[in-house]
Amino acid sequence: MTQDELKKMVGDLAATYVKDGMVVGLGTGSTVKFMVDALGRRVAEEGLKIIGVPTSDRTAEQGRQLGIPIKSIDEVAQIDLTIDGADQIDTDFQGIKGGGAAHLFEKIVAINSKRNMWIVDQSKMAPQLGSFPLPLEVIPYGSQQLFKRLAANGLKPAFRENAGQRVLTDSKNYVIDLHLGKIDDVFQLARYLNQQVGIVEHGLFLNVVNTVIVGYADGPKVLDAPERPDYRAIKA
Numbered sequence: 001m002t003q004d005e006l007k008k009m010v011g012d013l014a015a016t017y018v019k020d021g022m023v024v025g026l027g028t029g030s031t032v033k034f035m036v037d038a039l040g041r042r043v044a045e046e047g048l049k050i051i052g053v054p055t056s057d058r059t060a061e062q063g064r065q066l067g068i069p070i071k072s073i074d075e076v077a078q079i080d081l082t083i084d085g086a087d088q089i090d091t092d093f094q095g096i097k098g099g100g101a102a103h104l105f106e107k108i109v110a111i112n113s114k115r116n117m118w119i120v121d122q123s124k125m126a127p128q129l130g131s132f133p134l135p136l137e138v139i140p141y142g143s144q145q146l147f148k149r150l151a152a153n154g155l156k157p158a159f160r161e162n163a164g165q166r167v168l169t170d171s172k173n174y175v176i177d178l179h180l181g182k183i184d185d186v187f188q189l190a191r192y193l194n195q196q197v198g199i200v201e202h203g204l205f206l207n208v209v210n211t212v213i214v215g216y217a218d219g220p221k222v223l224d225a226p227e228r229p230d231y232r233a234i235k236a
């Protein structure tokens, strides 16, 4: 099976978890694209009634073209289920996202969702995170100083570029990728990154996912993550 066939397999399966009346967070990326196509077919052929909350301009556009009713996150009362891709998932169900520069909106939608499902092909599963470069969305103002600080801390930063131009996110921010190779303590790194002024959001998605569907050549596997402490219960 090709990688695209694996992605379509998990995308099609994930779309079957969506039920009538749900508000569904729609992730971003090449795997999610197959899932949104499948949802579009269900809306057109079965009359499935859903509202989609997209995590990027790209996904919003795809959803609209397929006739999926689209609302922004602040227009809905709750999000029942978000289905998204991931760049790397470790054996503790922690993940890296943002390979498509969409992790800021993806994380906002994810933490406001009752449940989160990730769909990936087998190449994304890893014993340890970090061989996929960790994306940071950063405010352009002062980003060179931030870059120097990250480099001085040995985090091997690189501004993400496309055809010689810095990549801009949907919020018109830059992306810096950290080429870490491996991350020994994801929680410690997340704490450090959360403290750096100018980083809007990093691509470590910790204790976020509930279910992962992995595409293998012999079929999809549905994996349930352990129950995690509810971050929404944290008091100010």
Ligand SMILES: O=C[C@H](O)[C@H](O)[C@H](O)COP(=O)(O)O
Pocket: 027, 028, 029, 030, 031, 032, 084, 085, 086, 087, 096, 097, 098, 099, 100, 101, 102, 103, 106
């Ligand atoms: O910013 C992009 C997202 O986090 C994607 O969900 C992630 O990069 C996976 O994308 P793909 O399914 O194209 O590998």
